Amino acid sequence: xxxxxxLLLSLIAVFSFTSCEKFLDLKPVSQSIAVEGTSSDSVVxxxxxxxxxxxxxxxxxLRNEYFELDYFVNGxxxxxxxxxxxxxxxxxxxxxxxxxxxxxxxGRDWAYLYSAIGKANLVINNVDAVNDPELTAARKxxxxxxxxxxxxxxxxxxxxLWGDVPLQLSEVxxxxxxxxxxxxxxxxPPRKPMADVFAQIILDLETALPAVPVSALNKxxxxxxxxxxxxxxxxxxxxxxxxxxxxxxxxxxxxxGYSLLPEYDQLWDNQHENSSEAIFEVNYEGTSSSGNWGxxxxxxxDWKKFNIPSNDLVAAFDRENDMIRKNASILFGDxxxxxxxxNWPQETYPFVYKYRNYVSPSPQNYIFLRLADIILLxxxxxxxxxxxxxxxxxxxxxxxxxxxxxxxxxxxxxxxLAIEKERRLELAFEGHRWFDLKRNGRAxxxxxxxxxxxxxxxxxxxxxNSLLWPIPQGELDINTKLTQNPxx
Numbered sequence: 266x267x268x269x270x271x272l273l274l275s276l277i278a279v280f281s282f283t284s285c286e287k288f289l290d291l292k293p294v295s296q297s298i299a300v301e302g303t304s305s306d307s308v309v310x311x312x313x314x315x316x317x318x319x320x321x322x323x324x325x326x327l328r329n330e331y332f333e334l335d336y337f338v339n340g341x342x343x344x345x346x347x348x349x350x351x352x353x354x355x356x357x358x359x360x361x362x363x364x365x366x367x368x369x370x371x372g373r374d375w376a377y378l379y380s381a382i383g384k385a386n387l388v389i390n391n392v393d394a395v396n397d398p399e400l401t402a403a404r405k406x407x408x409x410x411x412x413x414x415x416x417x418x419x420x421x422x423x424x425x426l427w428g429d430v431p432l433q434l435s436e437v438x439x440x441x442x443x444x445x446x447x448x449x450x451x452x453x454p455p456r457k458p459m460a461d462v463f464a465q466i467i468l469d470l471e472t473a474l475p476a477v478p479v480s481a482l483n484k485x486x487x488x489x490x491x492x493x494x495x496x497x498x499x500x501x502x503x504x505x506x507x508x509x510x511x512x513x514x515x516x517x518x519x520x521x522g523y524s525l526l527p528e529y530d531q532l533w534d535n536q537h538e539n540s541s542e543a544i545f546e547v548n549y550e551g552t553s554s555s556g557n558w559g560x561x562x563x564x565x566x567d568w569k570k571f572n573i574p575s576n577d578l579v580a581a582f583d584r585e586n587d588m589i590r591k592n593a594s595i596l597f598g599d600x601x602x603x604x605x606x607x608n609w610p611q612e613t614y615p616f617v618y619k620y621r622n623y624v625s626p627s628p629q630n631y632i633f634l635r636l637a638d639i640i641l642l643x644x645x646x647x648x649x650x651x652x653x654x655x656x657x658x659x660x661x662x663x664x665x666x667x668x669x670x671x672x673x674x675x676x677x678x679x680x681x682l683a684i685e686k687e688r689r690l691e692l693a694f695e696g697h698r699w700f701d702l703k704r705n706g707r708a709x710x711x712x713x714x715x716x717x718x719x720x721x722x723x724x725x726x727x728x729x730n731s732l733l734w735p736i737p738q739g740e741l742d743i744n745t746k747l748t749q750n751p752x753x
Contacts, residue, residue, distance in 0.1 A: 309391040313400035319388050320408050323415050324485070326381035327547050332631070333559025334571065335374050337617075339426065340696030342572050345715035345725075347617070347694065348608055350573035351562075362712075362727040366738035366753050374426070375737050378419045379433065385416035386436045410476030411487040414495065417469040420462055421499060425700055428733045428750060429456040432465055455746040456736075463503045470496050479521070484539040484546035484632075491545040493517040494634045497642055502704045508649040515643035518544065523636045529667050530593040533619045538630050545634035549627065556626020563617040563694075564596070569604045574615040576608060577715045577723065578693060587690050589667040594618055594693045608718055617694045637663055638697065641688050648680045656680050660687050681705075703732055728752070 310316045326332075341347040342360050349360035355370040357363075364371060389412045392405050423430045431454040440448060474492045481488050497514035500507045524541045531537040539546055549557040562571045574595045582591035596618040601611040609615060622629040640659050648656035653676060660683060661671045674683035688701055702708040709727055717723040730752025741747050 308394060309387060310395050311397070313395065313397045313404075316388070316392055316395055316400060316405075316408060319384070320411060323381065323384045323388055323412050326377070326384060326415070326419075328549070328555075328557075329377050329381075330559075331374055331377035332547065332633075333557060334562050335370055335377075336422075336696050337559075337563075337572055337694065338370070339374070339422075340699050341694055344698035344702060345575055345712055346578045346689070346698045347572040347575055349571065350606075351569050351571045353571075356571065362725065362731040364734060364753075366735040366741070366749065368735070368737075371734050372737040372739050375423075375740060378423050379431075381419045382416050382433055383436060385412040385419070386434060388412040389416065390435060406476040407478060410473035410492075413469040413473040414477065414487040414492055417466045417473070417499075418495060420466050420469075421495065421502075424459055424462045424466075425502060425703065426734050427736060429458050430462060431455065431747070432457040432462055434465070453744040453746055456748060460503075463499065466499055467496070470499070483548055484543040485548040487545070490518055490521045490523060491634055493521065494544050494639050497639060501642060501645065502700070506649070506704070508646040511642055512646035512650070515639050515646060518636070518639045519643065525636055525640075525662070525666055527666070529589055532632065532635070533593055533621060535622050535629065542636045543632050543634075544636065544639070546630050546632045548630050551624070551626050551628030553626055557629045557631070558625060558627065559631075560620045560623040560627040560629040561625050563620050564623040565616075566598065566600055566603055569606075570616060572617050572694065573606065573608065574617065574694075575715070575723075576718045578689070579615065580716065580720075581686070582690060585669065585686070585690060587667060587669060590690050590693070592618075596621070619694050632695070637691050638688075638695075641684055641691065644684050644687075645681075648677055648684065651677065653677055653680050656684065660684060663687055663691055708732060 310319060338349070338356055338359060342349045342356060349356040353370075355368050358365065358368050359370060389409055392400075392408050392412075395405070420430070420432075433451070433454060435451055437448045437451055470492050473487070474489060474496075477487050477489055477492060479489050493514045497511050497518065500510040500514065522541075523544060526532060526537060526540055526542045531540070532542065539548070549555050551557075564570060579591070579595065582588075582595075594617070596616045597613045598616060599612050600614045603611075605611060606614065620629050620631070640663060644656040644659040647653075647659070653674070657672055657674065657680065660674075660680075664670070664672065664687065672680070672683045672687075674680040685701065685705070685707070689698060692698070699708070702711050709729070709731075712725040712727055713722070715723045715725055730750070733750050735753035736747055736749050741749060
């Protein structure tokens with residue numbers, strides 16, 4: 266019994282983490298535990314309503330601190346699109362490639378992503394056992410498919426941030442002296458090779474694809490378009506990149522009833538939520554229970570904000586004369602007397618403008634997957650296959666919307682860089698840039714050459730070790746099966 270108590274205390278520690286003030290309340294742990302000596306039932310859910318509530322809990326993980334704030338810090342402030350801003354030392358470490366294993370963001374992001382996986386596992390592994398006539402076989406299949414997508418989505422970011430990571434696909438429903446040897450590897454798993462994790466991501470998504478619906482109440486629910494879009498993105502990240510698969514799944518999205526909005530700013534004006542361009546969009550209602558506090562992290566003059574647009578990105582917009590996307594993405598304001606910054610004058614201080622409804626609680630939605638992203642991925646796939654003209658046609662489709670001339674890229678090498686640039690300007694502050702640079706082997710070169718306010722190199726210093734985060738020290742302390750990434 267003493268060993269079981271120690272194990273249980275360790276489990277609690279695994280899922281305990283430091284959080285911002287908005288998230289001081291502890292989140293539910295990702296395992297369902299019954300301790301020896303207490304009653305235990307192998308049936309996790311007994312009714313349709315319980316399963317639906319559990320699935321809602323899985324979706325709820327898309328509204329946690331990772332997806333409201335850290336998602337954007339990791340994808341944008343870690344790139345040449347934004348500076349960390351604000352006053353959080355953990356964010357400064359991420360921005361400067363000076364992360365250590367005790368970084369609070371690193372620890373909490375690991376915990377958030379695995380918490381979501383744990384909740385998804387409970388649904389995936391137990392929905393079929395529910396014996397309730399109100400829960401049809403078709404609905405069970407849909408529920409499992411939706412949870413599989415969300416589990417895959419969490420692993421998609423885990424493997425990009427940390428490389429080899431534990432692959433947890435089951436949950437513990439009881440602890441006893443008899444099953445301790447069986448459950449210990451589940452509670453304290455080793456890291457799995459990236460190839461294994463990608464294989465599971467793809468399996469989850471391929472299983473989900475025929476099960477989820479074509480459309481839903483709003484873009485906040487998993488549909489075939491979302492699954493196809495994530496599959497396309499996975500095949501751009503997994504090495505070696507499989508461009509034929511990228512083309513296949515991008516084509517499925519493009520032919521799936523989506524269309525670009527006529528004006529770029531309509532994506533961000535909060536008058537066109539769940540639009541024809543959105544594929545997967547987390548919805549908020551602006552209430553105390555459904556408010557997006559993350560929007561207030563990027564705009565406002567009450568305190569210095571996160572993810573300050575970089576001089577390098579502003580220069581890129583200006584070089585392209587891309588005023589439509591620049592003005593929709595960045596708002597300049599006068600913060601004289603409020604705070605100072607080494608990178609920008611107080612009189613012309615930039616803010617991320619895509620998330621402009623920053624009242625609290627905010628109804629600001631976040632679009633995580635949209636058609637323009639997928640069109641440009643298909644352009645990459647065509648270019649990789651040697652179809653430069655086909656790639657140009659897709660790039661020009663994106664450029665025409667923002668009143669820019671056709672691309673002048675005429676060969677594969679130039680087109681590759683033209684698409685990279687187009688993705689940067691089109692998708693700025695949407696959490697993609699750092700991962701785009703990494704997957705194409707361009708992160709070190711691009712970041713080394715990023716410029717500051719005077720046009721000279723900003724001074725980023727990173728190596729191959731900088732491309733992955735350290736395994737959180739708290740996890741290493743608890744789980745002796747884990748190993749640390751090189752350089753930490």
